[in-house]
Amino acid sequence: MSAHTDLTRNQSLVLDRLEKAETPMSAYAILDQLRDDGLRAPLQIYRALDKLLDMGLAHRLESINAFVACAHPHCHASGLIAFAICEKCGQVSEFSDEIVRDRLAGWADREGFVVNRTTMEIRGNCRACAA
Amino acid sequence: MSAHTDLTRNQSLVLDRLEKAETPMSAYAILDQLRDDGLRAPLQIYRALDKLLDMGLAHRLESINAFVACAHPHCHASGLIAFAICEKCGQVSEFSDEIVRDRLAGWADREGFVVNRTTMEIRGNCRACAA
DNA sequence: GCCGGAATGTTATAGCATTACATTGCCGTG
């Protein structure tokens, strides 16, 4: 809460939930946990999430229709983030790679493709779960 | 048809639709176009798509919940495919990059992450639509 | 106080995907 005083009530509630979660959460799972706080409709969650995504405080995992709090909210200069999602325990690692970013930017340049947003998600098993 | 004699009837119907489409199609859009061929339920489409994905004859675009026929069905050695999706005209370009693949594989090695599947999707505007 | 924009609340609906179960067709074995 105190860390995000510029957020509205709903946005704070949603972000708090995401930060406390150990794994990605679907919008409906978030909603279920916020019923006691007075939230009742999916749209309330989706609206809060939209803002949090805009601010870079949360991310959407396209391949599993779920959301996570940003792991590095203060150092996102790169602009291209990759996620590794463990399909067994649900843990998500967030990382970025300059060279990957440059390669994709190079491809886009050559093709004349104007990039809006990039999704990079690796699914598999984390070290603990692969053992 | 003649090109995919090892496919079942439903699989052939679905793949034909995807190959004739100029843009990605949702499962329900495919279904709508195959009603005249006797297909009636979403599950029939999803089952055919599952097999086509397994065989590498089609791809799923996670970021838009849609499917495309593979553009290079015969040269997929790389194993890591990226897609550029134009948000205006819907055109999809399929490409791969060895260096990107190596970088991601390197990260996974260092982290002990066992990769199962990788999604890479760039959204934006193609050259024609960006002009 | 008044206005305008942003956020919120509520209901309904649209769009995507799977579960469960019954049926059919095909192929190899006896």
Next chain:
DNA sequence: CACGGCAATGTAATGCTATAACATTCCGGC
């Protein structure tokens, strides 16, 4: 040929994900 096993198919029902449309409230600037 009869039978058993297995993959594909058909059908209905359900669940999950996301947005449309509209009314209301909140809050800062003038």
